[in-house]
Amino acid sequence: MNAVLALARHEARLLASLGLWAARRTRGAGEGVAFGYARGQGTMMFGLAFVIVIESVMMSLLLRNHPVVQRVWFLADVYALVLVVGTHAASVVRPHVLGADGLRVRRAAHVDLRVPVERIARVRRELRTTHEPAEGELNLAVGSQTTVTLELSEPVPHVTLLGRRQDVRRVRLYAEDADALVRAVEAARTVAADGP
Structure with missing residues (x-):
């Protein structure tokens, strides 16, 4: 039952993202600096949407003698x-955000990981196109690519879409402007290390 509720909440967030996307608003950016990642998947998502439309037309013709x-x-x-377009909309309106409380790493409506800046031991620009699952790693690839790697000094708890908890020590993510994200995180780390 919990899995059904989690999926229902996820789909509600996708539908809400469509409204935010139409209004050209983001969610959760607040006072932080937003770093987008949706452009890397736009062509693929709209290609998938086009295939669904073509498939719908063809099946409609094939099933014309079976109206129900x-x-x-x-x-x-x-x-x-709607789910495909909603997933892309969620990626647009939920960017990665670097704020006073740390880096918020997101992926559409199903990943929202908060990483305190003081736990980031190392950040680097790293283009990777293969991602083998490994214990303690979270790979948030877009178009099978990640461009930024975060090494954490202490694990950060991540709760999956269906409620499974895992501790993450390395995060790989995609950002459209990976260099700017790395520079911003480095600057935030320096400020955090200097202290008040």
Whole structure:
């Protein structure tokens, strides 16, 4: 039952993201500096949406003699299309954010990891195109790429979409302007190290 509720909350966030995207607003950026990552997946997501539309038209033609099945299939395709566009919208309106409380690393509506700046031991610009799952690592690839690697001095708890908790010591993420993100994190680390 918890998994069903988690999925329902996730889909509600996707639908809310469509409204924020239409209003050209972001969520959770507040007083921080936002770093986008959605451009890296835009072409792929809209390509997937186009395939769903073509598939819907073709299935509608194939099922024209079975109107009940045709309608059910069409509704499933519309739902899938809304989820695809909602996922892209969530990526646009939920950027990575560097603020006073640390770096907020996000991926659409299903990952929102807060990393305190003082726990970032090292940050570097690193382009990776392969990501083998490993204990203590969180890989948030966009278009199969990550561009920034964070090494943490202490683990940070991450709760997955379905509620599983894992401790993360290394985070790999994609940012459109990876150099600017690395510079901003380095500057924030310096300020945190100097203290008040």
